[in-house]
Amino acid sequence: MDPNQLIWDYGDYRAFVKAVLDDWKVTRKHFSLRWFADRAGFSSHSFVGLVIAGKRNLGPDGADKVARIFKLKGPPLDYFKTLVRHNQAETASEREETLEAMKKARAARDAKKLGRDHWRYYDRWETPVVRELAAWTKDGIDPAKLGDMFVPALKVERVREALDLLLELGLLRRDGDRWVADDAVVTAVEIPGQVVREARTQYLLRAIEAAERLPATERHASWAVLATSKKTLEEVFHLLDEARQKCLAEAVADPDVDGVYAVSLQAFPIARIPRDSRRRPG
Numbered sequence: 001m002d003p004n005q006l007i008w009d010y011g012d013y014r015a016f017v018k019a020v021l022d023d024w025k026v027t028r029k030h031f032s033l034r035w036f037a038d039r040a041g042f043s044s045h046s047f048v049g050l051v052i053a054g055k056r057n058l059g060p061d062g063a064d065k066v067a068r069i070f071k072l073k074g075p076p077l078d079y080f081k082t083l084v085r086h087n088q089a090e091t092a093s094e095r096e097e098t099l100e101a102m103k104k105a106r107a108a109r110d111a112k113k114l115g116r117d118h119w120r121y122y123d124r125w126e127t128p129v130v131r132e133l134a135a136w137t138k139d140g141i142d143p144a145k146l147g148d149m150f151v152p153a154l155k156v157e158r159v160r161e162a163l164d165l166l167l168e169l170g171l172l173r174r175d176g177d178r179w180v181a182d183d184a185v186v187t188a189v190e191i192p193g194q195v196v197r198e199a200r201t202q203y204l205l206r207a208i209e210a211a212e213r214l215p216a217t218e219r220h221a222s223w224a225v226l227a228t229s230k231k232t233l234e235e236v237f238h239l240l241d242e243a244r245q246k247c248l249a250e251a252v253a254d255p256d257v258d259g260v261y262a263v264s265l266q267a268f269p270i271a272r273i274p275r276d277s278r279r280r281p282g
Contacts, residue, residue: 103249135181
């Protein structure tokens, strides 16, 4: 049992620690809580048992000790420390903050990184949509029914081509009378920039069509015209990326999917002020 894999199954760090130690009791001949306390660096051999029972809390130093002996690294280590904070949070704001961090960590863990040979996934805008529909509907194996779910409907030939491509790329697999997407999220890590830019353009065109076709109750569009500095603009970019990650995390955690939505966040220059023409406040 690898704690780096097991940690993702838990929303309670005490239960996680107990599960690992229970496994060690069976698989490690000389294991005991005293042995664990000595190796981890706890002064009392009963401390970990009290933590598991909810009678003591793990501080930052204690979390580091447990993580070190469990050999947690990278994202599992970050998730464990955040989980400890979340379970012991004393304020609503800290619970909300740590919950969001845990959702982001799970979304990043579940993301399948596409390589250069996967560029065709972004070649047609409908391919990612077909993947989501196929994975989330009982009628996923029927291309005609999938096509009818698009707004507006998509030709059945295009749906078939998308399904064939997704199967070839390993982004969908057939399981009896349904399709399965093993990875909750895909991310364009090594996809050529030109391919991603073209895909982005295709979705922007879909957004224009939606604005003309759909009532305001079925879509969202908001914008602001900002006069700002490049430094502040970089912070805006950061905020937009955080919003994108939060949207992704919320979607990954949603068990009641009823549709596929394109979410677009943008910021770009529309005018530049020459240095000698800039006014200062005051």
